Amino acid sequence: MGADRTCCPAGTTICCNVPSTFNYSGSGLRCRFGSLDVNAKLCGDTVCCTAPELDTGAAAASATPAATAAAAALGVAGKDSSPSDFGRLENETHKEYLKREYSAxxxxxxxxxxxxxxxxxxxxxxxxxxxxxxxxxxxxxxxxxxxxxxxxxxxxxxxxxxxxxxxxxxxxxxxxxxxxxxxxxxxxxxxxxxxxxxxxxxxxxxxxxxxxxxxxxxxxxxxxxxxxxxxxxxxxxxxxxxxxxxxxxxxxxxxxxxxxxxxxxxxxxxxxxxxxxxxxxxxxxxxxxxxxxxSNQLGRARKENISLSTLFRxxxxxxxxxxxxxxxxxxxxxxxxxxxxxxxxxxxxxxxxxxxxxxxxxxxxxxxxxxxxxxxxxxxxxxxxxxxxxxxxxxxxxxxxxxxxxxxxxxxxxxxxxxxxxxxxxxxxxxxxxxxxxxxxxxxxxxxxxxxxxxxxxxxxxxxxxxxxxxxxxxxxxxxxxxxxxxxxxxxxxxxxxxxxxxxxxxxxxxxxxxxxxxxxxxxxxxxxxxxxxxx
Missing domain, CATH: 1.20.1250.20 (MFS general substrate transporter like domains)
Structure with a gap:
């Protein structure tokens, strides 16, 4: 369901599989890398996104295990989910679901x-x-x-x-x-x-x-x-x-x-x-x-250098x-x-x-x-x-x-x-x-x-x-x-x-x-x- 950030150099497009029941046509999909997330888009049965800019130390410290699938970030239920387990993915156990939710x-x-x-x-x-x-x-x-x-x-x-x-x-x-x-x-x-x-x-x-x-x-x-x-x-x-x-x-x-x-x-x-x-x-x-x-990376901007003048724009x-x-x-x-x-x-x-x-x-x-x-x-x-x-x-x-x-x-x-x-x-x-x-x-x-x-x-x-x-x-x-x-x-x-x-x-x-x-x-x-x- 995800990809290891340390194996994906910055700028690499990666694809995350999503459940076959996932049907989404709007905007706002995300791929998550530890505590960071980036914009993504749905392409067939995969979600494509671009790895964020991180330095090597940060990657090892905060961006493991994963680019969580956008379906998980959105809380889309798979076919095995129930009302009490809203947001569980297909074939995901209750323990795995709770662990993922706690991490997020x-x-x-x-x-x-x-x-x-x-x-x-x-x-x-x-x-x-x-x-x-x-x-x-x-x-x-x-x-x-x-x-x-x-x-x-x-x-x-x-x-x-x-x-x-x-x-x-x-x-x-x-x-x-x-x-x-x-x-x-x-x-x-x-x-x-x-x-x-x-x-x-x-x-x-x-x-x-x-x-x-x-x-x-x-x-x-x-x-x-x-x-x-x-x-x-x-x-x-x-x-x-x-x-x-x-x-x-x-x-x-x-x-x-x-x-x-x-x-x-x-x-x-x-x-x-x-x-x-x-x-x-x-x-x-x-x-x-x-x-x-x-994580030291939580809340950091990733797409451009932020300067004092940027604050007024x-x-x-x-x-x-x-x-x-x-x-x-x-x-x-x-x-x-x-x-x-x-x-x-x-x-x-x-x-x-x-x-x-x-x-x-x-x-x-x-x-x-x-x-x-x-x-x-x-x-x-x-x-x-x-x-x-x-x-x-x-x-x-x-x-x-x-x-x-x-x-x-x-x-x-x-x-x-x-x-x-x-x-x-x-x-x-x-x-x-x-x-x-x-x-x-x-x-x-x-x-x-x-x-x-x-x-x-x-x-x-x-x-x-x-x-x-x-x-x-x-x-x-x-x-x-x-x-x-x-x-x-x-x-x-x-x-x-x-x-x-x-x-x-x-x-x-x-x-x-x-x-x-x-x-x-x-x-x-x-x-x-x-x-x-x-x-x-």
């Missing part, structure tokens, strides 16, 4: 677990920095500055991570990210309480900003692997399956980030250094699996979706990252909640967001006949997203509830509004995560995704800085400041909707259930 999915499992452990620490360290800065007396604007290099690093890192992933593979970017996270968390052990005093505030801001920069680089290097591996293990024509896989891993990642928010807030109530120590252990737990279980839909992503995440971080936790803690104009309560609210938001994102294909889009998603689906949900921040802006700026500090009414308005935004944003994010993987070039997926998440980081940076300034300086008090943050959020959500119109993907139309068709 092992990179996904290892990278996903490492990614989830890392994400828990990412959420926790952000919560620790936010609440510790508030406790020491730093303002919202000063705290927003602390996260500036975290987001700037994301802009630069996503560009370079795409280049690194294309040239040196996902394993390199993943391990580099985990190592930098250790350094960033370790650096925070040096944060001195005395730096909050007059005359030393700048020292505190610079130090924490530098530590956060390392964590920002780490996050985007690690995220690259978590996002790209789904494309590498899912055949192009399995779009519905790809949507579910991408939504699940992205949503579960966000849920774990929410868990991290709560862990960070809860551990901080005991001791600042204790909280940081827990995070170091979680990062260390993720590293051994990546070191021993991943993206496909039209990747460019447009990246701009839409900028505004989408700018809309969320226009109020979420700094203003909201500060408002929940503020005892003079806000709700005056304790750190654990604030952490629980933010954790609940992220966990719900992650779970909705995970189940969006099955529970939201499939019943509405909108799966797999396309341009029109994103337009619909992006437009609906404007409703939630508009409602909150009106309530904060146009009613006496917040001005008179009616605590029960404030919570009764704010929490449902945040819940609505959370659900709508999760659906949008799920569709976005699918579309970028769908539009990415299989041979340059790391580069495409890196460019896309560069735009994501720019949106987060813009939202964080603008929100810190609005919350601190706009209006007479922080109620007005938070209200103007939501006004800005509406503007960014509307801009994301407008940009999405430019995507060139008119296939599929738009339906809302079995009886209502909005776009044919």
């Amino acid at each position: 999915l092992k990179p996904f499992v290892i990278i996903s677990l490492s990614y989830l452990l890392f994400t828990t620490t990412d959420g926790a360290v952000r919560m620790i920095v936010l609440l510790h800065a508030y406790q020491l007396g730093f303002s919202a604007w000063q705290t927003a500055i602390m996260f500036t290099l975290y987001e700037v690093a994301g802009v630069v890192t996503n560009l370079l991570a795409g280049l690194m992933g294309a040239r040196w593979g996902i394993k390199s970017t993943l391990l580099t990210g985990l190592t930098l996270q250790l350094c960033g968390i370790g650096m925070l052990f040096g944060w001195q309480d005395s730096w909050a005093a007059d005359g030393q505030v700048v020292t505190g801001i610079v130090f924490v900003t530098a530590a956060q920069m390392l964590c920002g680089v780490a996050k985007d290097l690690t995220k690259l692997g978590g996002k790209t591996v789904t494309k590498l293990v899912t055949p192009d024509e399995k779009q519905s399956r790809l949507f579910k896989v991408v939504s699940f891993i992205t949503g579960f990642k966000n849920s774990m980030k929410g868990v991290g928010y709560f862990i960070g807030a809860a551990a901080l109530t005991y001791n600042y250094y204790f909280a940081l120590g827990i995070l170091l252990l979680l990062v260390l737990a993720a590293m051994p699996w990546a070191i021993v279980g991943l 993206q496909a039209h839909n990747v460019n447009v979706l990246s701009v839409a992503r900028f505004f989408l995440f700018g809309s969320r971080d226009m109020w979420f990252e700094v203003p909201l936790p500060f408002f929940l803690r503020d005892a003079a104009h806000g709700l005056g909640w304790e750190r654990v309560a604030v952490g629980a609210v933010l954790a609940g938001f992220i966990i719900l967001y992650g779970q909705v994102q995970s189940w969006t294909p099955q529970l939201v889009l499939q019943p509405l006949r909108q799966s797999p998603a396309n341009k029109y689906v994103e337009l619909l949900w992006n437009g609906l997203l404007c409703v939630a921040p508009a409602f909150l802006a009106v309530m904060l700026l146009g009613t006496p509830i917040f001005a008179n500090r009616q605590l029960q009414a404030m919570a009764g308005v704010l929490l449902p509004g945040l819940l609505l935004y959370c659900v709508l944003f999760a659906v949008n994010s799920s569709v976005h995560s699918f579309l970028i993987v769908k539009y990415a070039d299989g041979n340059k997926v790391a580069m495409n995704v890196g460019f896309y998440y560069m735009a994501n980081a720019m949106g987060r940076l813009t939202g964080t800085l603008v929100s810190g300034a609005l919350y601190t300086f706009a209006g007479a008090n922080v109620v007005h400041g938070l209200g103007w943050c939501f006004v800005a959020s509406v503007g960014f959500a509307a801009a994301s909707t407008a940009v999405t119109v430019l995507i060139k993907d008119d296939s599929g139309g738009l339906r809302c259930g079995s009886k209502l068709t909005l776009v044919k």
Whole structure:
């Protein structure tokens, strides 16, 4: 069923036999060489493909036993298969099938677990920095500055991570990210309480900003692997399956980030250094699996030399979706990252909640967001006949997203509830509004995560995704800085400041909707259930 890579010089056409029951006329066939796969075509009862460019060491290490037949990669059942063994090849035993499936999915499992452990620490360290800065007396604007290099690093890192992933593979970017996270968390052990005093505030801001920069680089290097591996293990024509896989891993990642928010807030109530120590252990737990279980060739581009200039020559839909992503995440971080936790803690104009309560609210938001994102294909889009998603689906949900921040802006700026500090009414308005935004944003994010993987070039997926998440980081940076300034300086008090943050959020959500119109993907139309068709 396959061919040994070491016996096939680069450029040699090889043929893999396929079952006689295999009947396929579409595109997207692949031949797999260990963790690498290349385009192939069906010729009679064989599949023809070209061996990828690999150096000798890599060939021996990662490209054995085989060019797996395209039928196997596609999960085409032979005549001996059964519903419970979907994807088994003709004359293939159940044990052989499981071994083949495990070999194909092992990179996904290892990278996903490492990614989830890392994400828990990412959420926790952000919560620790936010609440510790508030406790020491730093303002919202000063705290927003602390996260500036975290987001700037994301802009630069996503560009370079795409280049690194294309040239040196996902394993390199993943391990580099985990190592930098250790350094960033370790650096925070040096944060001195005395730096909050007059005359030393700048020292505190610079130090924490530098530590956060390392964590920002780490996050985007690690995220690259978590996002790209789904494309590498899912055949192009399995779009519905790809949507579910991408939504699940992205949503579960966000849920774990929410868990991290709560862990960070809860551990901080005991001791600042204790909280940081827990995070170091979680990062260390993720590293051994990546070191021993991943191929150095995973995710490498093979058809051309990748240069920095290549990163800016993206496909039209990747460019447009990246701009839409900028505004989408700018809309969320226009109020979420700094203003909201500060408002929940503020005892003079806000709700005056304790750190654990604030952490629980933010954790609940992220966990719900992650779970909705995970189940969006099955529970939201499939019943509405909108799966797999396309341009029109994103337009619909992006437009609906404007409703939630508009409602909150009106309530904060146009009613006496917040001005008179009616605590029960404030919570009764704010929490449902945040819940609505959370659900709508999760659906949008799920569709976005699918579309970028769908539009990415299989041979340059790391580069495409890196460019896309560069735009994501720019949106987060813009939202964080603008929100810190609005919350601190706009209006007479922080109620007005938070209200103007939501006004800005509406503007960014509307801009994301407008940009999405430019995507060139008119296939599929738009339906809302079995009886209502909005776009044919």
